[in-house]
Amino acid sequence: TEGAKMAALEEGEAEIRVTVGILTVSDSCYRNLAEDKSGPNLKQLVEDPDRLAGIVTVTKCVPDDFQEIKDTLLEWTDVLRINLILTTGGTGFSPRDVTPEATRDVIEKEAPGMAVAMLMGSLNVTPLAMLSRPVCGMRKNTLIINLPGSKKGSQECFHFVLPALPHALDLLADHRQNIQVTHNAMNTGDAMSATAENSRTPAGSTDSPATVSATSMHSTGSHGSSSSKESHKQSRIDTTKVARRPRSSPFAIIPMEKAINIVLDEAYTLGTEIVNYRDVLSRVLAQDVVAQDPLPPFPASMKDGYAVRAADGPGDRVVTGETVAGGMPDCEVTSGHVMRITTGAPLPDGADAVVQVEDTELIKEADDGAVEVQVRILTSVKKGHDVRLTGSDIKKGERVLEKGIRMGPSDVGLLAAVGVTEVEVYKLPIVAVMSTGNELVDPGEPLQAGQIRDSNRATLLAALQDHGLPTLDMGIAPDSPNEMLLMLQDSLNRADVIVTSGGVSMGEKDYLKQVLELDLNAHIHFGRVFMKPGKPTTFATIQYSRQKKLLFALPGNPVSAIVTCNLFVVPTLRKMSGFSEPKLTTVKAMLLSDLKLDPRPEYHRAALYWPPDDPIPLATSTGSQISSRLLSMHMANALLVLPPRTDQRAMMRKGDLVDAMIISRL
Numbered sequence: 001t002e003g004a005k006m007a008a009l010e011e012g013e014a015e016i017r018v019t020v021g022i023l024t025v026s027d028s029c030y031r032n033l034a035e036d037k038s039g040p041n042l043k044q045l046v047e048d049p050d051r052l053a054g055i056v057t058v059t060k061c062v063p064d065d066f067q068e069i070k071d072t073l074l075e076w077t078d079v080l081r082i083n084l085i086l087t088t089g090g091t092g093f094s095p096r097d098v099t100p101e102a103t104r105d106v107i108e109k110e111a112p113g114m115a116v117a118m119l120m121g122s123l124n125v126t127p128l129a130m131l132s133r134p135v136c137g138m139r140k141n142t143l144i145i146n147l148p149g150s151k152k153g154s155q156e157c158f159h160f161v162l163p164a165l166p167h168a169l170d171l172l173a174d175h176r177q178n179i180q181v182t183h184n185a186m187n188t189g190d191a192m193s194a195t196a197e198n199s200r201t202p203a204g205s206t207d208s209p210a211t212v213s214a215t216s217m218h219s220t221g222s223h224g225s226s227s228s229k230e231s232h233k234q235s236r237i238d239t240t241k242v243a244r245r246p247r248s249s250p251f252a253i254i255p256m257e258k259a260i261n262i263v264l265d266e267a268y269t270l271g272t273e274i275v276n277y278r279d280v281l282s283r284v285l286a287q288d289v290v291a292q293d294p295l296p297p298f299p300a301s302m303k304d305g306y307a308v309r310a311a312d313g314p315g316d317r318v319v320t321g322e323t324v325a326g327g328m329p330d331c332e333v334t335s336g337h338v339m340r341i342t343t344g345a346p347l348p349d350g351a352d353a354v355v356q357v358e359d360t361e362l363i364k365e366a367d368d369g370a371v372e373v374q375v376r377i378l379t380s381v382k383k384g385h386d387v388r389l390t391g392s393d394i395k396k397g398e399r400v401l402e403k404g405i406r407m408g409p410s411d412v413g414l415l416a417a418v419g420v421t422e423v424e425v426y427k428l429p430i431v432a433v434m435s436t437g438n439e440l441v442d443p444g445e446p447l448q449a450g451q452i453r454d455s456n457r458a459t460l461l462a463a464l465q466d467h468g469l470p471t472l473d474m475g476i477a478p479d480s481p482n483e484m485l486l487m488l489q490d491s492l493n494r495a496d497v498i499v500t501s502g503g504v505s506m507g508e509k510d511y512l513k514q515v516l517e518l519d520l521n522a523h524i525h526f527g528r529v530f531m532k533p534g535k536p537t538t539f540a541t542i543q544y545s546r547q548k549k550l551l552f553a554l555p556g557n558p559v560s561a562i563v564t565c566n567l568f569v570v571p572t573l574r575k576m577s578g579f580s581e582p583k584l585t586t587v588k589a590m591l592l593s594d595l596k597l598d599p600r601p602e603y604h605r606a607a608l609y610w611p612p613d614d615p616i617p618l619a620t621s622t623g624s625q626i627s628s629r630l631l632s633m634h635m636a637n638a639l640l641v642l643p644p645r646t647d648q649r650a651m652m653r654k655g656d657l658v659d660a661m662i663i664s665r666l
Contacts, residue, residue, distance in 0.1 A: 021082045022039050023087045073103065086158070091149070122156060237514050277421050278412075284579055285425055286424040296393060307338060310383040432499070442454060472491070475487070591653070636663065
């Protein structure tokens, strides 16, 4: 099957990850009375490259309501055209368990074999599985599978149907070359290996608009090491000729500004995806958002008090009833009458103003204080006083959010206010992070002679996750070209951007650049930058499985790694995520001490703070700036951009203003 797979690739057919929707059906989860553990777990299983290697394009939680389940399934099949829908929950004997009935009302053809496979597998685990009523079937090109509601049960049943899923999805998508691979394998008795092979890169519908993920797990390349022609080959690097290694770098050193321009020019956006409004925080909008309804949708009171006719003025009034938020008044206000009203409640017909309760007196009550009969209005008000008019906050059709903004908490609230529950955002790149070096061990391992703990990987992963980016921890690559090549191939199969640390200097074990050039045919755009720290920083692009992948090879010293990550990697990933201004924010700061200048431009770690009533922050150095001293980053929230030393200027003086690049929360 490997040869057939390679032949299909060589004929130019692209492999596309299957799009998946996960629908959690649960009254308690919908009302936030319980945590949805099954849905997130299924997402991990679906996107695991060793399982389905799919992309979850949308997730949703609905109550055990027949119509809501049915409406969601119809939207996902007919509008989003998702390849695979997994429901979890609502398949038991409870009176409100209606997921199978809603599913059966949607599908056009049943797939009873999958339901039988789940039941047979589950019965080997527990006899209670006979109480499950899963329905599986197809509507158009979408496969729908009902899974149990528990995390354990849904995971087990997913694995029971997984062997057949890739071929089923290929058949629905009419992905003929993959279908032929499986059929050929069936004829030779090797069907299971074919389905296992295809399960790493199941085909999707190439014209489907649902090419997106609510959790942003997008990859531009095919997955699984066997999907690339370069996979599993041996490195071409000869490690035996140590004496003949280069004594000087073959890479010209380039200015920092040029290096930044190169990486940003090579960065590209990955397209867009539709996400639920609850998952949009910190994402970049790819569309304008327009209000579908006015806000408020009716004239509403701004105060607790009385709805009045402004023309009546002060005086005694008969209280005709009340209007409260969430309800509608059942009568109108006429001259000489008022109606009690609460904040946010609809203004009753006949009333045109509100008098706050503080500007009234009680004249007469009834039923031992339970009823207000008459009140005295103490002040005159104008028409419209303390009334929010229809559309006064947001008009119908008004653009409330603009394409290109980064969504903050208030923006999420705006989406909720205007009833927009799904929006288009730019996809996030997946970033694979790996360290290199024989001397490195994982933090939890005991140290042996000559070993140090790997801090770079933890630091870089945390820095990228702090920016909301999906990451893959690829581990530690030993100083072996073959091992390094295999780990790089694995990273290229699974990620859009690869970040490594170590192995880029002039040591006899620094093989990374050679592996990139000789084994992966990478285009190394630069291998040295005129800067401190981070001189050996390397940037390359690789055409892999017909997709351009970006690779940042950062220096191995801990400070150099995180500084260059902030200077090169973060702006690149921000551009790929849709930011129109991807560079980090820079402000002017005043030095609190003298600083010696280096022959190279230096990015000096510092802590900024703002004195009271002073718009200019003060910058305090974090101490020794040697590139191995990670402690210098501990309190740093900025990098001071210091110019190179010249004959005219060897030092920056206390009180000088310098550029400070913000690298963490202030």
